[in-house]
Amino acid sequence: MSLLSPTAPVTTTSRLAALKVPPTVLLSFVVIALVIAWSVAPGLFTSHSPINGVPADKLLGPSAAHWFGTDHLGRDLYARVVHGTASSVSSALIAVIIAAVAGGLIxxxxxxxxxxxxxxxxxLVDVLLAIPHFLLAVIIVTALGFDTTNAAIATGISAVAVFARVMRAEVIKTRQAVFVEASFLLGGSRWHILLRHVLPNASRSVLPLAVLQFGLSILVIASLAFLGYGDPPPASDWGLLISIGKDYLKWPWLVYAPAFVTIGTVLSLNRISRWLRQTD
Structure with missing residues (x-):
């Protein structure tokens, strides 16, 4: 009895330690929560207009009045970044939903x-994998038309193969499990086993991949907007802001501000995805 009692607290402590969220993950969740809040209610975070500027205030450096400085038209850059978050996040979400649903079904x-x-x-998956993702996205958005929504659709289609491969591997592994064989022996139909047993267990690996793909989609859509395949000005997508800022290299905050926000968001999503894989 004395040999068993010391082990109980150790087991409980180890389980609590395993559930503890690392500080870097907490910081990543805070960053993503802020980005989501920007996209949902941008008016709560800035009172400046993202479209109308003050010509006398053009190209001002970061200050207390203008956190990210102003652009060549006197518009507050922080307001443009905040208001552009909704387009960047929603388009990336559309891309992930398309990729996860279509790829997961395949x-x-x-x-x-x-x-x-x-x-x-x-x-079909091999054909999609043979074409570089970004090139495939450019081809699709060129066929559909230059628009942020079309860029999101193109990004989602280009990522279908990744979800299909992961889901196929998980389904094959789950299909060989003992509980699936037992369900077959008990007379369960194929569709019952597929929807009741295989799908819930195989889809666990899709969540970390979806979080990771969300960050990649933000990068791809920003890259398409940088090349001019997204919404035209005065839209304030992050990629478009970087594209406009590159023409004013003497005022580097025009590039640094939207670039750092994009990089911080993507790195936070990558950290959360890695943590989800480790705690699966």
């Missing part, structure tokens, strides 16, 4: 049914 069907279904869908 991987689910290919991994569960196998045979000619797996072969056909696997060839």
């Amino acid at each position: 991987g689910l069907l290919a991994g569960f049914f196998g045979g000619w279904v797996d072969i056909l869908l696997a060839r």
Whole structure:
């Protein structure tokens, strides 16, 4: 009895320690919460207009009145970054939903049914993987038209293959589990087993991938906006702000401010994704 009692507190402590969120992850959640708040209610964080500026205040450096400085038209850059968050975040969310739903469905069907279904869908995924993601996004957005929503659709389609491969691998692993075989022996139908047992267990790995892809989608959409494939001015997408700022290199805050916000958001999402994989 004395040998067992000391082990109980150790086990409890180790479990609590395992549930403890690292400070870097907490900081990442704070950054993402701030970005989401910017996108939902930008008016709560700035009173300046993102479109109308004061010509006399053009190209002012960062100060208490203008945290990120002003641009060449006298517009407050912090207000433009905050108001541009909604477009950047919503378009990245659209891209992730398209990639997760389409790719997850392809991987689910290919991994569960196998045979000619797996072969056909696997060839489709191979074709998508053979084309660089950014190049595929450029091709699609060129066909659809220059618009942030179309850029989001193009980004989502270019990431379908990644979700399909992950989901297929997880479905094949789950399909071989004992509880799935037991369900077959008890007379469960294929669709019942697919929806009740395979899908919930196989989709656990999709969440960290979705968080990671959310950050990558922000980068891709910002890159497309930088090249002019997004909404035209006076829109304030992060990539467009960087593109405008590159023409005024003597005033570096025009590039640094939206670039640092983009990088900070993506790094925070990557850290959260890595933590989710470790705690799965």
